[in-house]
Amino acid sequence: MILARPRAAARRLYRSLKRDRSGVAMIEFAIAMPLVLGVGCYGLETANLALINLRISQIALALADNASRVGTYSSLTSQQLREVDVNDIFAAARYQGNGINLTANGRIILSSLENVQQSYDTAAVQRIHWQRCLGTKSGTGYDSTYGTTTAAAGTTATLTNAGTAATSGMGDSGAQVNAPGGSGVMFVEVNYLTKPLFGTWLTSPARVHYVATFIVRDRRDFSQIYNPSPTATRMTCDKYTA
Numbered sequence: 001m002i003l004a005r006p007r008a009a010a011r012r013l014y015r016s017l018k019r020d021r022s023g024v025a026m027i028e029f030a031i032a033m034p035l036v037l038g039v040g041c042y043g044l045e046t047a048n049l050a051l052i053n054l055r056i057s058q059i060a061l062a063l064a065d066n067a068s069r070v071g072t073y074s075s076l077t078s079q080q081l082r083e084v085d086v087n088d089i090f091a092a093a094r095y096q097g098n099g100i101n102l103t104a105n106g107r108i109i110l111s112s113l114e115n116v117q118q119s120y121d122t123a124a125v126q127r128i129h130w131q132r133c134l135g136t137k138s139g140t141g142y143d144s145t146y147g148t149t150t151a152a153a154g155t156t157a158t159l160t161n162a163g164t165a166a167t168s169g170m171g172d173s174g175a176q177v178n179a180p181g182g183s184g185v186m187f188v189e190v191n192y193l194t195k196p197l198f199g200t201w202l203t204s205p206a207r208v209h210y211v212a213t214f215i216v217r218d219r220r221d222f223s224q225i226y227n228p229s230p231t232a233t234r235m236t237c238d239k240y241t242a
Helices: 004-019 024-067 083-096
Strands: 106-116 125-134 183-193 207-215
Touching: 024 083, 024 106, 024 183, 024 207, 083 106, 083 125
Parallel strands: none
Antiparallel strands: 106 125, 106 183, 183 207
16 A cells, blocks of 8 residues: 555656646757757858958958059159068058958968069069068968068069079969069968867868969069168068067
């Protein structure tokens, strides 16, 4: 008789729980929430990565476009590109990339790919005449993968600082960019390491890479990159600053 009472109580409790539907929605939500949350977070990560790609591509295009236009005219009506002009266009790129910490998490390389006959040449030579850089990231995937030159290249109109020959141009194999005869192109590389919104449990940090080129718009003096008094700090590629 004593044992029957607990059994009867257990059966009544079972029947009561079986008929009870008051917590079904909460239980279903608890079961589905991890899946819904995971899908939602992954969607946000994907959207963030797409937005970063768009921003970096636009920064690369704007920088190449600006570099193809800037300079000051001399008495010979040819446009001289100065270090201060390069610093100004890098300042614009830094401002554009502030929201994603571009210069702290990436690297920008500006190369002057020229196909001109300098005073020390017997014929036109395609070369990387000079390069300027911005950003703290270094090493493979962040420094230029399409050709480099010395920090002093282009600082004087001499053979010593003539730059590096680039007969095949710059760019990926099969898609190299070449400078037109008697002129040059501004070749920009931007490399950036992404930082996932929710850590690494959904996606890992990824390197975003974009290039952009513009033909120099005006009649530029390609003999060197000028630095008249008061001189500006050269943003050479041996420096890693934000």
